[in-house]
């Protein structure tokens with residue numbers, strides 16, 4: 034909460050910070066098709082109101098309501114099997130030994146053997162066993178591709194993507210996946226490893242390539258991956274299909290570290306990190322967090338096969354979890370959630386922790402998962418917020434990107450775009466804001482796009498010359514928006530909202546007192562058409 038004294042300062046500050054209320058926009062001067070497809074919307078689409086018969090409570094739905102999922106590849110049957118026993122409520126199991134999730138590239142050969150054995154057993158289970166590997170993959174498909182949409186239970190919409198459920202939903206999904214694998218090999222110390230693609234250290238083996246064990250073991254291999262991205266090719270955390278020739282390894286490492294800094298370190302507020310709130314009755318619940326955009330969506334796309342129409346398996350939700358590498362990918366995102374919580378919310382002054390949502394609609398939201406005993410378990414978001422409570426932790430890894438703040442100003446030599454305010458800057462008030470962890474947020478409202486098409490655009494502040502080849506390792510880069518196609522909605526055109534934390538960027542550019550800023554949106558790759566309804570800058574805690 035913002036105290037009264039700060040609030041009054043904020044009101045004063047608003048006067049001195051015209052950048053908060055005036056944001057001059059210049060759309061990227063891209064050529065040809067892209068120019069035609071990226072522009073300000075002239076009207077709004079009719080959005081169908083979603084009627085909710087009950088609060089967001091996925092724990093009471095009946096699995097018989099499940100229908101075929103609508104996916105970019107057509108209808109896909111991925112309904113989970115019916116439960117033969119009543120749903121049980123989740124209780125933390127304090128009897129389990131604590132488990133350590135390790136980076137894939139540092140696993141011992143004994144551990145790898147155990148891991149492979151567990152997947153062999155999982156894949157050998159009867160097809161209708163909810164613990165079977167294909168059934169596990171189906172959970173991600175059913176929750177995220179609309180298998181439950183027709184029932185208007187919202188099981189899909191309240192699933193794991195593009196809103197504040199992204200991190201907790203996937204934590205639960207991995208928790209049960211891990212417990213099933215552990216029970217199959219009868220080893221309660223078993224823990225999923227994480228794919229450490231954010232680690233740019235040039236060690237042997239490399240952390241940021243597709244790990245060898247997923248290429249050399251048939252049980253962990255997947256036919257539908259991009260062979261151009263096999264080792265020694267480094268993961269591109271800002272990847273977009275059709276984005277030109279690869280860059281050098283050293284440049285890729287710098288780009289990856291810069292992207293991590295902008296997307297995760299600069300995501301200081303609850304909303305920026307977790308994604309948009311989703312309350313019962315919300316007709317437009319869509320608004321992904323910065324990490325979900327990238328590196329989450331980008332690594333999905335980077336891994337999937339470019340020979341497949343939708344970059345199956347990893348590049349599209351309905352098939353993503355069919356690739357065994359999905360699980361270490363998401364374990365790393367789950368780890369980044371724990372890292373995010375250790376970073377300061379404020380940029381100046383004594384440490385203030387980053388915060389979870391306190392909203393009961395988030396804390397009490399429920400999901401259903403099958404456990405290692407084939408029981409359907411009802412879980413709540415509030416029970417997933419501490420990994421220690423769930424019995425696991427992550428091996429400590431140096432996260433070099435935490436300090437990889439870009440310092441190069443790309444537009445340093447060009448004519449200044451800043452029109453400084455004639456008023457003297459309220460330095461003291463600005464510092465108070467910083468100490469309380471207030472962040473200036475760029476909000477791009479009413480982003481309308483075709484959810485069946487991959488869409489990506491990068492955002493730069495005061496660098497109108499930015500184009501597809503502009504580095505993200507520059508001060509002006511504010512962040513990126515990335516969509517992974519699915520059909521989670523009636524009709525393919527959906528509206529979403531994008532937010533980026535820009536306090537740091539504005540300070541580095543000396544724009545804290547500017548009358549206006551220039552925002553440049555650079556469409557990347559073969560993006561589908563996008564329109565925007567509005568832009569604003571606001572404060573957020």
Ligand SMILES: [Cu+2]
Nearest residue numbers: 329333353363
């Ligand atoms: Cu994912």
